[in-house]
Amino acid sequence: MGLMAALKYVVLFVFGLVFGSFFNVLIYRLPRDLSIIFPRSYCPHCKKPIRWYDNIPLLSYVILKAKCRFCGVPISIRYPLVELAAGLIFAGVPLLGSLWGYTYVPAGQVTPIHDAFAIAAVSIFFLVLVIDFEHQIIPDQLSIALFAVGWLSVLVLRPGFSPGWASSLIGMFVLSAFFFVFALAIGGFGMGDVKLAIGMGALFGWQQLLVAAMLSFLIGGAAAVFFAGYLLLRRRLKARIPIPFGPYLAVASVVSVFFAGRLMQWYLAFFK
Ligand SMILES: [Zn+2]
Numbered sequence: 001m002g003l004m005a006a007l008k009y010v011v012l013f014v015f016g017l018v019f020g021s022f023f024n025v026l027i028y029r030l031p032r033d034l035s036i037i038f039p040r041s042y043c044p045h046c047k048k049p050i051r052w053y054d055n056i057p058l059l060s061y062v063i064l065k066a067k068c069r070f071c072g073v074p075i076s077i078r079y080p081l082v083e084l085a086a087g088l089i090f091a092g093v094p095l096l097g098s099l100w101g102y103t104y105v106p107a108g109q110v111t112p113i114h115d116a117f118a119i120a121a122v123s124i125f126f127l128v129l130v131i132d133f134e135h136q137i138i139p140d141q142l143s144i145a146l147f148a149v150g151w152l153s154v155l156v157l158r159p160g161f162s163p164g165w166a167s168s169l170i171g172m173f174v175l176s177a178f179f180f181v182f183a184l185a186i187g188g189f190g191m192g193d194v195k196l197a198i199g200m201g202a203l204f205g206w207q208q209l210l211v212a213a214m215l216s217f218l219i220g221g222a223a224a225v226f227f228a229g230y231l232l233l234r235r236r237l238k239a240r241i242p243i244p245f246g247p248y249l250a251v252a253s254v255v256s257v258f259f260a261g262r263l264m265q266w267y268l269a270f271f272k
Contacts, residue, residue, distance in 0.1 A: 009094070009095060010091075012091040012094065013087040013088070013090060013091040014087070015090055016087035016089055016090025016091060017058060017084075017086060017087040018057060019086050019090065020057055020082050020084070020086030021041075021055060021057050023082050023083075023085075023086050023123070023127060024078075024079050024082050024083065025041060026127055026131075027078075027082060027127065027130050027134075028044070030127075030131060030139040030141055030142070031131050031135040031137045031139060041055060043068045043070065043071060043073065045071055045073040046068060046070050046071035046073065048068075048070045048071070051069075054069055057080075057083040057087075058080050058083055061075060061079060061080040062080075085126060086126075089119060089122050089123055089126060093115065093118050093119045093122050094112075094118070094119070096258060097110050097114065097115055097118055097258070100259070101258075102118055102161055102257055103161050103208055103256065103257060103258065103259065103260045103261040103262075104159070104208075104260075104261025104262065104265075105157075105159050105160075105161065113156060117149060117152070117156075117157060117161065118161075118257055121146065121149055121150075121153075121161075121203060121253070121257055122254050122257060124142055124145050124146045124199075125146075125249075125250040125251075125253045125254050126254075127142055128246050128247075128249070128250045129246070129247045129250040129251065132192070132244045132245075132246030132247055133244060133246075133247050136190075136244045137192060138190075138192030138195065138246045140192075140195060142196070143192070143195040143199045144199070146196065146199030146200065146202070146203060147198060147199040147202050149199075150162070150168065150199055150201075150202030151168065151202050154168050154202070161203060161204060161205075161208075161257070162202070162203065162204055162205030162208070163205045163208075164205065167205030167207060168201065168202045168203075168206075170201075170205075170206040171202060171205045171208075171209045172198045172201040173198075173201065174197075174206045174210065175197040175200065175201060175209055175210075175213050176194045176195070176197040176201065178197075178213075179193045179197050180194045189245055190245075192246060193245050193246060193249065196246060196249055197249070200212060200249065203253075204253075204256060204260060208256060208260035208264060211260040211263050211264050211267075212252045212253050212255075212256040212260055215255055215256065215263075216249045216251070216253075217248075218252075219251055220245060220248035223248065227243070
């Protein structure tokens with residue numbers, strides 16, 4: 001990697017850290033139905049506004065020794081971790097995209113516009129993962145954002161993440177209908193999963209959405225077996241434990257952003 005290329009990733013990382021501060025705001029406020037614009041960031045304990053110089057990603061956490069300047073209440077390690085994760089997403093997604101390409105956009109045909117859409121999509125999935133894991137909620141705003149990113153990518157990207165608009169249109173109804181029927185008849189999935197699946201369908205198109213869905217069930221199944229085993233060992237297994245499905249959809253979707261197209265071709269090759 002040349003110096004200029006390395007510099008690009010450093011700039012993207014710093015840019016990501018700044019977005020990470022905003023992600024922290026979203027993670028705190030979206031599940032609580034608070035405005036994401038007003039008021040400015042404040043300490044959740046003493047409610048004092050955070051000064052700009054105390055709101056520098058990663059650095060402020062270290063300088064303040066993980067405590068609020070005013071009331072001394074500890075600041076969760078989650079804040080710098082989310083900032084770091086956002087930095088890694090902004091630098092890492094384009095780096096991986098340049099090596100692997102995106103779903104079935106070959107590495108040689110990746111443009112900065114592809115990178116921007118991939119960063120936006122992975123960022124949304126990251127927020128879904130954190131918020132659904134903590135609150136068992138997938139905020140509508142995230143599903144709407146994914147829906148917008150998905151359809152915008154269909155209109156703008158050549159080649160796109162989705163095979164085309166017809167595929168995205170069908171994709172909106174495939175997994176979401178399954179979740180909807182399942183949610184009504186049996187339970188286990190919520191309306192949040194239904195709405196996220198609509199956005200996923202728009203982004204991926206129906207063929208790759210099926211790949212993402214299969215992956216999410218594989219990951220979710222493996223995690224459920226692992227989790228049940230752990231609870232059995234601790235003798236705490238109850239009949240029903242609500243486990244959010246959004247995190248599995250999110251992880252499977254991130255894998256799909258890079259590999260869904262190739263996984264599908266690999267799978268279909270068995271039937272030739
Ligand atoms: Zn405070």
